[in-house]
Amino acid sequence: MKKTRIYSFSLAALLCLLSACGDAPAGSVTTTADTTAETTRTETHWYDSLEARDFDGATFTVLSWDQTASWTQSFLEMGSGEENGDLLNDAICKRNRLVEEQFNLTLEITNDSKAAGTMKSSVLAGEHIADIGILALENLSSYSDQGMFYDLTQSSYLDFDQPWWDQNAKTDLAIKNRLTYMVGDMTPMSGQGTWMMYFNKDMLAKYQLDSPYALVDDNKWTGDTMFSMAKKVAADLNGDTVIDEMDQYGLLVQNEDVQMFYQGFGERYTNFDNEGTPVLVLGGTTRAADVFEKIGSFFADTDTSLCSNRFASKYTEAHTASIQLPCFQQGRALFYVSGVLRLFQMREVEMDFGVLPMPKYDEKQESYSHTVKVNWGSGVCIPKTAKNFDDISFVLEALAAASAETVKPAYYETTLGVKLMRDERSYDMLDIVMKSRSFDAMCFYKWGGIVATLNKLGANGGEGFMSTVESSREAIEAGIQKTIDAIVE
Numbered sequence: 001m002k003k004t005r006i007y008s009f010s011l012a013a014l015l016c017l018l019s020a021c022g023d024a025p026a027g028s029v030t031t032t033a034d035t036t037a038e039t040t041r042t043e044t045h046w047y048d049s050l051e052a053r054d055f056d057g058a059t060f061t062v063l064s065w066d067q068t069a070s071w072t073q074s075f076l077e078m079g080s081g082e083e084n085g086d087l088l089n090d091a092i093c094k095r096n097r098l099v100e101e102q103f104n105l106t107l108e109i110t111n112d113s114k115a116a117g118t119m120k121s122s123v124l125a126g127e128h129i130a131d132i133g134i135l136a137l138e139n140l141s142s143y144s145d146q147g148m149f150y151d152l153t154q155s156s157y158l159d160f161d162q163p164w165w166d167q168n169a170k171t172d173l174a175i176k177n178r179l180t181y182m183v184g185d186m187t188p189m190s191g192q193g194t195w196m197m198y199f200n201k202d203m204l205a206k207y208q209l210d211s212p213y214a215l216v217d218d219n220k221w222t223g224d225t226m227f228s229m230a231k232k233v234a235a236d237l238n239g240d241t242v243i244d245e246m247d248q249y250g251l252l253v254q255n256e257d258v259q260m261f262y263q264g265f266g267e268r269y270t271n272f273d274n275e276g277t278p279v280l281v282l283g284g285t286t287r288a289a290d291v292f293e294k295i296g297s298f299f300a301d302t303d304t305s306l307c308s309n310r311f312a313s314k315y316t317e318a319h320t321a322s323i324q325l326p327c328f329q330q331g332r333a334l335f336y337v338s339g340v341l342r343l344f345q346m347r348e349v350e351m352d353f354g355v356l357p358m359p360k361y362d363e364k365q366e367s368y369s370h371t372v373k374v375n376w377g378s379g380v381c382i383p384k385t386a387k388n389f390d391d392i393s394f395v396l397e398a399l400a401a402a403s404a405e406t407v408k409p410a411y412y413e414t415t416l417g418v419k420l421m422r423d424e425r426s427y428d429m430l431d432i433v434m435k436s437r438s439f440d441a442m443c444f445y446k447w448g449g450i451v452a453t454l455n456k457l458g459a460n461g462g463e464g465f466m467s468t469v470e471s472s473r474e475a476i477e478a479g480i481q482k483t484i485d486a487i488v489e
Contacts, residue, residue, distance in 0.1 A: 046405045047102050049162065050398055055105040060395050062107060063130035065115040065139075065378065067189075077134045077189055077378060078109045087419075088188070091410030095186075095402045103398060116143075119383065123148045128385045131392045132399075137190070138374035140181040140381055141444040147486040149180040149381040155393035164404040166190070172439035173379075175487045177276035181379040183372075183439070185403035188411040191340055193376025195260045196433045197226075197359070198328065198336040201352040201422075207233050209334075212356050213425045216432070219363055223265065226335060226359045227251070227298055233334045234304045245314075245323050249306040251298065252324045252336040256373070258295055258458030259443065259451055260337055263371045264358030265291045269442030269451065270480075278441050278480050282450065283469035291361055292454070296462015306333065307459055328353075339376055340430075343420040355426045357433050368436045374444055447479030448472045 064078045079092035096107050110130070112118055116139040122129035124146070135143075143149065152158050153174075160170045165184040173179060183190045199212055209229050215221040230250025237247045269282045283289065298305055306327060312319040320338075328336040331351045336342075337358070346353065357368040382392055412434070417427045443451050450472045457468055 046098070046402045047398065049159065049401060050157070050394070053103050053394060055103055055391070057104060057106060058391075059106045059108050060132070060392065061130045062109045062132045062134065063115050063119060064109060064111050064134040065136060066111040066113045069113060075188075076111050077187060078107075078111065080111075081109065088407070088410050088415055091406045095399065095406040098402050098406070099395070099398045103395070105395065119143070120146075120148070123383045123385050126385060128387065129383060131382065131386045131388075132396055133381045133383055134187065134378055135181075135381065136375055137181075137183075137193075137372065137377045137379050137444055138446075140379050141374070141446075143381075144175075144180040145445065145483050145486050147489055148383060150384055150386075150389055151178040151180060151487070152182055152382065152393065153177065153179050155390065155397075157390065157394040157397045159397065162401065164400045164408070166437070166439075168437055169379075169439045171272070172441060173444070174272075174276055175278065175441070176484055178487050180487060181381040183377070183379045184400050185408040186400045187378045187380060188407060190372055190377035190379065191411060191416075191434065193373045193378075194340050194433060194437055195257075195264075195337065195358065195370060195373060196340065196430070197356040198338060198342065198346075198353050199356055200328070200331060200334050200336075201354055202331060203233055203334050209233075212354070213429070216357065216429065219360075221356065221359050222362050222365075223261070223294055223298070223359045224362070227301075227304070230334055231301070231304050237332070243303050245306060245308075245311045245327065248332045249304065249327065250334045251305040252328055252333045252338075253299065253305055253307050253459075254320055254324065254337075255307065255309045255455045255459040257337045258299070258455040260358060260371065261295045261298070262291060262454075262458075263438065263440060263443075264369050265295070265361035266365045266367075266369050267291050268438075269440050277484065280442075280473065280476055280480070282442070282476075283466050287361075289465055292458060292462050292465040294361070295458050296460075296465075299459045300461040309459060339373055340416070341376060343416065347420060352422060354422060355429050355433075357429055357436070368432055370433050370437045371443065372437060372439065442476075445479065445483050447483070448476035450476055 062078055064076065066076060068076065075088055076092070079089050079096060083090040083093050099105070100107055115133070116135050119129055119133050119135060120143060160179070160182065165182060169183040170179070173181065209232065212221060215225060227250070232250070233248065234250045235248040236243055267288050269280070270278045271281050273279050299307055306323070308319040308323040311323055315322040324336065324338070325342070325345065327333050329346060329349045329351065358370055360368060380396060382389060382396065386392055416430060421427050421430070446452070450469065453468060453472065454465070457464060
């Protein structure tokens with residue numbers, strides 16, 4: 001376990017930081033004196049929405065997951081404890097300092113590769129482990145099923161209408177209008193886990209295919225268009241008549257991408273009634289069945305689509321990293337479905353690529369739709385063993401608010417937009433992706449195991465969609481009730 005103590009800087013240092021950031025006004029007011037108009041600028045600060053508080057040096061503890069060993073392109077959500085020249089880490093450390101100085105408190109941060117297990121064992125034993133937890137979304141939803149977290153909506157300080165909280169998550173993650181964890185600017189790993197599509201620019205030019213950017217602009221970026229382009233580039237590179245993972249493909253996928261296409265095509269697994277109760281909507285329309293059938297056809301065309309799960313037994317390492325990534329980086333695939341995290345892994349790749357939103361089902365679909373992979377994204381919570389819920393929630397809101405001016409621009413605008421994107425249009429596409437994320441509760445709570453079941457079914461061609469949903473209905477509804485009982489108690 002890595003443990004880091006972050007110490008507060010002096011007030012003088014904070015004032016220097018604030019004065020350096022004070023040149024760009026939020027607005028202006030015009031007054032008139034004789035015939036001369038004078039403009040006075042109104043300075044705004046990240047803490048303006050919060051009341052003045054002095055915690056008299058009190059310590060607040062944070063337990064945060066550490067995936068830097070297994071995901072080399074990962075980072076620490078609460079920083080390494082000191083600035084080290086890495087733009088994002090330094091922005092996080094700055095955010096922590098600002099909160100400490102503004103409210104006279106100390107943040108004690110533990111970065112733990114086994115944070116989820118540590119949190120679970122401690123809370124179930126009734127032991128105080130941390131005031132704030134930052135964990136993978138799949139752990140947060142699983143532990144919510146066990147009643148381990150406070151309902152964050154009970155805080156008078158947490159304002160989820162503020163822009164530093166994800167507005168779709170605010171509704172999608174609420175069960176009976178209760179939120180036990182949340183996503184926002186202070187959890188950039190949820191950005192890493194957002195799924196989208198990559199494309200090979202060199203191959204696009206070689207085969208004289210339409211610009212996907214133009215297709216997006218003209219509302220013609222659909223599943224049929226994408227797959228038609230994909231079929232034109234598929235090839236048996238070595239001429240051995242055996243199409244395997246060493247050949248050239250139009251589309252790179254894995255089983256879990258069935259879910260990404262299903263949601264990308266505008267379908268949902270669950271919605272909510274007027275009381276905030278999750279309601280199963282999966283398979284409730286003819287369109288849903290048509291969507292799933294189309295996805296199955298993508299995967300069934302094994303000459304065009306390389307599903308890495310088919311070759312998983314040949315590799316000791318993760319098949320996505322051993323098969324998909326080399327295939328795309330070596331220029332042997334046109335389209336690749338994956339998360340934002342892959343941008344970091346392709347930073348030094350010579351082949352030219354761009355990013356795209358997931359395609360729409362057809363041109364009638366009103367908007368693009370994306371989701372976050374539950375074991376890549378992260379969220380924040382307050383464990384029930386923590387004391388002083390009001391004070392802790394105030395600090396959590398302060399961290400979120402300060403992140404909007406520090407962490408968010410360092411991550412989205414500079415790291416992703418400047419350092420990792422190959423062209424400006426890719427950043428435009430990323431903006432579409434991030435603004436259209438949803439957080440379908442079924443994918444997080446895994447009720448009845450239906451998402452995993454359908455992922456496998458779709459990857460094998462998609463037959464039996466409706467019957468599979470119906471046979472799972474009882475288990476799904478039982479799972480929903482279990483979650484409600486745990487959260488509402």
